[in-house]
Amino acid sequence: MSRSREELKKAAVAAIDRHRDEIIAYGEEVFAAPELGYKEVKSAAKFQAFLDSIGFEHKDNVAITGVLSTQKGRSSKLKVAVMGELDAVLVPGHPFADALTGAAHACGHCCMQAALTGVAWAIKEANLMEDLDGDIELMAVPAEEYVELEYRNKLIKEGKISFLGGKQEFVKLGVMDDVDIMVMQHTLSTHNKKYKAHAASSANGFVGKLVRYIGKEAHAGGAPFDGINALNAAEIGLTAIHAQRETFRDEDHIRVHPIITKGGDLVNIVPADVRIETYVRGANVDAILDASKKVNRALEAGAYAVGAQVEIDELPGYLPMNINEELATVMYNNLCDLIGADQVENIAQGSGGSTDAGDIAHLMPTVHAYIGGASGGAHCPDFTIEDKEMAYVTAAKALICTVIDLLADGAEKGLSIKNNFTPKMTKEQYLRDWGHLNAD
Ligand SMILES: [Zn+2]
Ligand SMILES: [Zn+2]
Incomplete structure (x- = not known):
């Protein structure tokens, strides 16, 4: 006799x-030991040691620092990935x-890692997989923050990665090939906000650019007339960008x-x-590509104005x-059950930020929730985890309860979501149409 969803959730919580x-x-x-993307060596080792301590097998060094751990259900009708980001x-x-x-850790990704351990504890101690009709893959994913473009571009040129973002790299490596649904959450700074959490929100997409102006050296005092000033070229270029706004x-x-x-x-x-x-961000791909051309x-x-050269890596x-x-x-x-319906917004207007989620x-049904507990500005020196219960513990409960809903009762809910979903593109289209920028 299987346990009901409610019994499973109660045991997990x-x-x-x-x-x-x-x-x-x-x-x-983790908050006190931040590491940048594709360099999350200590964070990955910490997660591996945690999985070892509870007897969960894992695959390491996926996209340099990623860690995967699959738990099999009593049947495997569906596979749900639960992601947490490793980088600061x-x-x-x-x-x-x-x-x-x-x-x-001024974006709170430490909370995602802690929540993954909470999900793992729930799976293990509540024996969840005995009553679920699908598999769960815990994924510690590198490099969500799109930073250190030169460093990562070098990794691409060395053949170590193909994409700057860790989830993108997971797609490229085939990690997502047998995954049907992705579930994750991000910590939210709730200062002056009406809601403590939202289940989903819009997010901008973007392209990145590495720009190099090449001028000609000359003595700045003795012979500036012999030089070509690349900084002047850049200044005009930046001013010309403002003229597009x-x-x-x-x-x-x-x-x-x-x-x-x-x-x-x-x-x-x-x-x-x-x-x-620079980034060029926007709410849809056509608008991004149009703005990108203007940029x-x-x-x-700027280069033309002073006779310099410019190289743009897209x-x-x-x-x-x-x-x-x-x-x-x-x-x-x-989320309503956990923190009260008056505290939760279902679908929020995003902030204009972006994520590789x-x-x-x-490619697949995805939920990227925002759950409170942080204060201060994201990516700012005052960002901190204020409500630890919410940011670390409630986040884990929200994730596992969502997964239980998807995979209990013959995975009926999860299968319905999968069957009703039309992908915006196939993996092949994604790698060709979006990934092609790498090859240019
Ligand atoms: Zn961030
Ligand atoms: Zn973030």
């Missing part, structure tokens, strides 16, 4: 509550920043936010090597979020 202190401690330890972001001024690298439509949510990563070599030499990184034209105008960024309402509603109902959502 009880198991998580029994390990509450360990789950919080895990999250706090670069905020050198953060009180918990790594002194050497400047990395800090009035052409962006409100509904497309275009954001272009370049930084200069190198402004010259020595102050008494005319700058001959100036570098810029390239603007960058080229990098595939992330796709906009494709919200699956049927799946979001499963997460929504569980958007890429996964083009």
Whole structure:
């Protein structure tokens, strides 16, 4: 006689509550030991050691630092991936920043890792797989933050990765081939916000650019007339980008936010090597590609004006979020049960940020919930985990209760969501149409 969904959820939540202190401690330890994407060596080792300690087998070094652990159901009608991100972001001024690298968990991905351990405790101690008709794959995924473009571009050129984002790389490597549904959550800073959680929200997609202006060195005091000033070219390029902004439509949510990563070599030499990184974000692929063309034209105008050269490396960024309402509603109902319906919004308007979960959502039903507990600004020095119960423990409960709904009772709900889903593209189209930017 199988247990009902409610009995399974009760047992899962009880198991998580029994390990509450360990789950919080895990999250706090990761918070204090941040690592940047594709370099999450300690975080991956920590997750591997955790899985060993509870007797879960795992596959390591997937897309450099990723860790996978599959738990088989009593039958395998469906496979649900539960993802947690391993990486931190670069905020050198953060009180918990790594002194050497400047990395800090100012996006709260430590909470995702802690929540994965909570999900694992629930699976193990509540013997969930005995009553589920599908498999669960725990996935610790590298490199969600799209940063250190030059470093990662080098990894691409060395053949170590094909994409800058870890989930994109999972698609490329075939990790997602037998996965039917992806479930994850991200910590939310709830300061001044009406809701403590939302089941889903829109997110912009984007392309990335690495820009190099090449001028000609000359003595900056003695012979500037013999030089070609690449910094002047870059300044004109940036100004020309600003001149495009009035052409962006409100509904497309275009954001272009370049930084200069190198402004010259020595102050008494005319700058001959100036570098810029930028994203071009937008709410849909056509708008992104259109804005991207205008940005390239603007960058080229800067080079033309002073007779410099410009090289633009295009990098595939992330796709906009494709919200699956049927799946979001499963997460929504569980969040309502856990924290009260008045605290939860089902589908929220996104902030204009991006995630490579958007890429996964083009291929399979995906839910990317936001659950509170953080305060301060995301990617800012004041970001911290204030409500540890919410950020670490409730997050784990929301994930596993959603998975139980998908896989209990013959995986009826999960199969319905799978069957009602039309992918926006196949894996082959994705690698060809989005991944092609790598090859250019
Ligand atoms: Zn972030
Ligand atoms: Zn994040």
